[in-house]
Amino acid sequence: MRTTRARRPAPAAAVGAAALALALTGCSGGGQSTSGHGPISITFLQKQGDQGYFVDEAAGAKAKARELGVELTVVNVGNDRDRSLAEAKKAIDNKTSGLIAVVPDPSAGPELVALTRQAGLPLLSADDQICADYTDPSACFTKGLVPRVGFNGATMGAAVGERAATEYTKAGWKAADTWTLSIGNSDIPVCRDRMNAAVDAFSVHAGAVLKTAKVWTENTVEDAHHRTAYTLAPKPGVKHWVVWGCNDEDTEGGIQALTEAGFGPDNIIGMGIGAYLACKDWLPGKPAAMRAALLLKGSEVGALAVQQMVDRLKDGKELPHETTVPATMVDPSNWQASGAVCT
Structure with a gap:
């Protein structure tokens, strides 16, 4: 047991100063309300802004901002962690009222929280979770998690695994010559949640535990394609593959690599997350390796994030x-x- 020495009560002035500091900084997603302090301007930092889901998310955020009569600046930071922090600093310097962020790397969380706390701005994360105290949000205490709008990774993964099990059972494949291929960025907690839950749900609903090949990617089609092709080399004798990933890109890249290795659509069960790329495979009306996908409407996330931020800034409501x-x-x-919209 750790013991501490008793301390003398702090002077009243010090207590008052501490209370003022807490009021200004608030919790991990807090900040000052700007109600009555001029027009509201919001900055939306978004990773992979050219990806279909995030294009949709930005469009939803812009539409909601127009509806509410607030200024919204969307900044595409790509996959650049450092740029996300630099753009946050720039937004603060430009007197933005609040910050919404989809970070390329959750390790930027503590620095991003520190920046917004110092500036007295509310911070809301979209899609990916970030933490005020740790670079890995999975190690975070609940009170340190930044308020978030998005999808539940474990629920999504479970839905993917269950549907994949249904397709596997329907195909009549055998566990002895079937592997699962799990593809995604292991550094992103929501990706880990999706992929792990898919494995667990598949095993339960298929009544079989298959061997699994794991491929760590940057969540792009090209990277998933390249890394899956490399992973396939030492896997002779496998006749069938069940494929899922963190997003549509991962699954598409995996399917491309499998197709090049000689596996046709009848020997691949692909499960997407997003549906914006998956639906392209269904346009010709021909058999497709991509059997199903979770439809994620980014526009809903973007619009809800802006609504919550405006409620915080205008009416002082706490961010959920x-x-x-x-x-x-x-x-x-x-x-x-x-x-679903194909992009």
């Missing part, structure tokens, strides 16, 4: 700790009616 948006499973039979 976690707001999850539902995802829908789509396939060649229903994707067009679902409103």
Whole structure:
């Protein structure tokens, strides 16, 4: 047991100063309300801004900002961790009212929180979780997690694993010559959640534990394609593959590598997350290795993030700790009616 020496009560002035500092900094997603202090301007830092999902997310955020009559600046920081911090500093210097961030790397979390706390700005994360105290959000205490709007990774992964098990059972494949291929960025907690939950759900619903090849990628089609091709080399004798990833890009890249290795659509069960690329495989109406995908409407996340930030800035409402948006499973039979947009 750790013991500490008793301390004398702090002077009243010191207590007052501490209380003022807490009021200004707030919790990990806090900050001052700007109600009554001029027009509201929000900065939305977004990774991979040219990816279909994030294009949709930015469009939803802009539409909501127009509806609410606030100024919104969307900044594409790509996959550059340092640029996300540099753009945050620039936004603060330009007197932005609040910051919404989809960080390329969650390790930027503590620095980003420190910047916004010092400036007295509210911070809201979208999609990926970030922590005020640790570079890895999975090690974070609940109170240190930045308020977030997005999807639940474990729920998504479980849905993917369950649907993959249904397709596997329908195909009549045998565990002896079937492997699963799990593809994604292991440094991103939500990716780990999705992929791990998919493995667990598949095993339960398929009634079989298959050998799994894991491929760590940058969540792009090109990288998933290249790294999967390398992984396939020492896997002779495998006749069938069940493939899932952190997003559509990972699964598409994996399917491309498998196709080049001689596996046709009848020997691949691909499961996407996003549906913005998966639906392209269904356009010709031919058999596709991509059997189904979770439809993620980025526009809903973007719009909800802006709404919550405006509520915080205008009315002083606390940012909810976690707001999850539902995802829908789509396939060649229903994707067009679902409103999925191919990009």
